[in-house]
Amino acid sequence: MRKPIIAGNWKMHKTVAEALAFARAIEDKLPDPEQVEAVICAPFVTLPALVEWAKGKPVGIGAQNMHFEEQGAFTGEISPVMLKELGVQYVILGHSERRQYFNETCESVNLKTHAAHKHGLIPIICVGETYEEREEGQTKEVVRSQVIKALNNLTAEQVKRSVIAYEPVWAIGTGQTPTAEEAGDVIAYIRQVAAEQFSPDVADAIRIQYGGSVKPDNIGQFMQQADIDGALVGGASLKPDAFLALLEG
């Protein structure tokens, strides 16, 4: 059985003070970790305070990006070693905003995925088609290529520990979503790609989230799809009540 994983992606929101105010507002209301894995992916500068706060609580803390090298002359970058030392457990890789604005490529996502596993971080690997690609009927082709490249040369055990987030680019921050059935269909296809690239056993273990305009009032329909194992949520994860409602499904 795959445990659902609901992750908030705060993007470039919240100062340390705001992050801690959020943390205090949810800390007594977090759900049973046997039922759902709750994760907050926050800006780098808030991670030390959030990791400290999260100790012993049923919530994991993640970063939103990292470099693939352990150290070096990469001004402005953060390495997996630095995240690991802090006690960060997850890292979002290949988010469409990073692909669009910060030159992230399928090749760098693959290097980062290997680096994440080397340092014991769980990668949340984002894939998804643009509006134009969807209009041209290329959704599955695009997603297939992104998944195969991201997972290239990983071991079966590493893939099983990875999380994939299917985030159609046109659904991010727009209030538009595919239907739950459409999202479920693409996610089932991603599982099929993982079965071909690795094995049915690996495909059965890897968790695949849906992301893109997920809110408390629509998460239930996505979670009802057999192949959808959770959600990666932007805007709606910023408010304590909404985040708690998302965790309740």
Ligand SMILES: O=C(CO)COP(=O)(O)O
């Ligand atoms: O990009 C997203 C999560 O990574 C989705 O953002 P929204 O939930 O704000 O659409």
